[in-house]
Amino acid sequence: MTTVKQGKALNIKDSRILIAGAASLVGSHTADLLLKEGAREVLLLDNFSFGSMDAIAHLQNEPRIKIVRADLMRLPDLLAATEGVDGVIHLAAYMTLGFSQTPWQAVDVNIRGAQNMLEACRVNRVKKIIFASSNAVYGYGSGIKGALSEEIPFHSVGAPPAAILYGASKIMGEQLCRHYYQSAGQDYVVLRYSTVYGERQHYRAANSLYIMETYDLVRKGQAPVLPGDGKDTKHFVHVSDVARANVAALQSTATDVAVNVSGPAPITTGELVQLVLEYCKSDLKPEVRPDPPGKVRLTSGGAFHIPHDKAGEVIGWKPVVQMREGVMRLLAWREQQDS
Ligand SMILES: NC(=O)c1ccc[n+]([C@@H]2O[C@H](COP(=O)([O-])OP(=O)(O)OC[C@H]3O[C@@H](n4cnc5c(N)ncnc54)[C@H](O)[C@@H]3O)[C@@H](O)[C@H]2O)c1
Numbered sequence: 001m002t003t004v005k006q007g008k009a010l011n012i013k014d015s016r017i018l019i020a021g022a023a024s025l026v027g028s029h030t031a032d033l034l035l036k037e038g039a040r041e042v043l044l045l046d047n048f049s050f051g052s053m054d055a056i057a058h059l060q061n062e063p064r065i066k067i068v069r070a071d072l073m074r075l076p077d078l079l080a081a082t083e084g085v086d087g088v089i090h091l092a093a094y095m096t097l098g099f100s101q102t103p104w105q106a107v108d109v110n111i112r113g114a115q116n117m118l119e120a121c122r123v124n125r126v127k128k129i130i131f132a133s134s135n136a137v138y139g140y141g142s143g144i145k146g147a148l149s150e151e152i153p154f155h156s157v158g159a160p161p162a163a164i165l166y167g168a169s170k171i172m173g174e175q176l177c178r179h180y181y182q183s184a185g186q187d188y189v190v191l192r193y194s195t196v197y198g199e200r201q202h203y204r205a206a207n208s209l210y211i212m213e214t215y216d217l218v219r220k221g222q223a224p225v226l227p228g229d230g231k232d233t234k235h236f237v238h239v240s241d242v243a244r245a246n247v248a249a250l251q252s253t254a255t256d257v258a259v260n261v262s263g264p265a266p267i268t269t270g271e272l273v274q275l276v277l278e279y280c281k282s283d284l285k286p287e288v289r290p291d292p293p294g295k296v297r298l299t300s301g302g303a304f305h306i307p308h309d310k311a312g313e314v315i316g317w318k319p320v321v322q323m324r325e326g327v328m329r330l331l332a333w334r335e336q337q338d339s
Contacts, residue, residue, distance in 0.1 A: 135262070192261060260307060
């Protein structure tokens with residue numbers, strides 16, 4: 001049984017919640033859920049550098065929504081935005097592909113941006129911050145096998161630099177949260193999401209991109225590509241389950257803790273391709289073809305899974321969307337975009 005430190009819990013109905021990096025996949029679904037749970041106000045902060053209004057267009061006329069165009073790199077923006085706010089969900093960040101393309105901005109936003117937000121929360125006495133971390137804090141590469149529970153150390157041997165930089169930036173963000181807890185009593189919960197997928201999927205996350213690329217190929221009548229023997233594991237989590245975890249973490253009394261947020265079970269790339277073929281009613285046969293040099297793809301080269309039992313104990317959360325259902329929902333949404 002995990003011993004959990006006790007801090008402030010938010011009653012969503014009385015609260016003003018700010019989502020930083022809201023104009024995207026996780027942010028838009030979290031905003032939908034906060035509104036459904038009766039939040040007093042939900043502030044959607046974004047600089048729209050790679051998120052888009054499309055992801056939050058359905059919310060813009062909702063009276064309890066306020067869209068805040070602001071940049072994490074500007075502390076005055078954040079000081080103004082967090083005034084009178086009860087809780088912050090800090091999502092804005094670059095992921096592995098971003099680190100491979102624009103490492104300079106990625107380092108700034110993921111580290112200084114997180115620090116700016118923590119500082120703004122401290123000044124404005126924000127009750128709780130939820131920090132979006134990632135299973136990237138366990139590293140990638142050939143040594144990643146078995147259960148990736150919250151205690152395992154960072155493994156970087158054999159992984160591309162962008163993936164290591166991304167993981168290391170999330171470790172920095174988590175430790176900045178701990179520092180603010182210890183020095184200023186700032187309550188926080190770190191949620192280490194596994195690969196997020198779902199409706200409003202973007203093309204910026206190396207692993208969910210694989211579902212989208214496979215779908216795009218099959219729809220063009222081309223054979224899906226398996227970069228290995230099809231036994232490589234991925235562990236996804238549906239975005240609606242991630243939104244539930246964000247809200248559960250705000251509502252819980254837990255503080256100064258990090259937990260995994262992963263889907264019900266891992267899946268192999270071979271099984272994933274079969275789900276896409278099934279959705280498309282296609283009998284194309286997957287082609288085994290190694291990735292071209294320089295392609296950023298996160299492979300484990302073996303079997304791993306990400307347990308989420310600690311999230312159950314700490315914030316009372318567990319995933320409910322099975323992979324088959326989630327992939328069908330994502331592809332139905334993707335198909336609608338073309339019609
Ligand atoms: N998507 C995944 O598979 C996944 C997996 C694990 C963890 N995560 C983490 O979850 C979080 C959210 O993921 P997502 O896929 O919704 O993210 P995303 O990359 O789609 O969205 C990030 C948002 O942050 C905004 N942003 C970037 N720089 C900014 C700045 N300087 N100021 C203000 N806004 C800025 C972008 O415009 C974008 O809307 C991220 O922290 C990510 O690292 C995501």
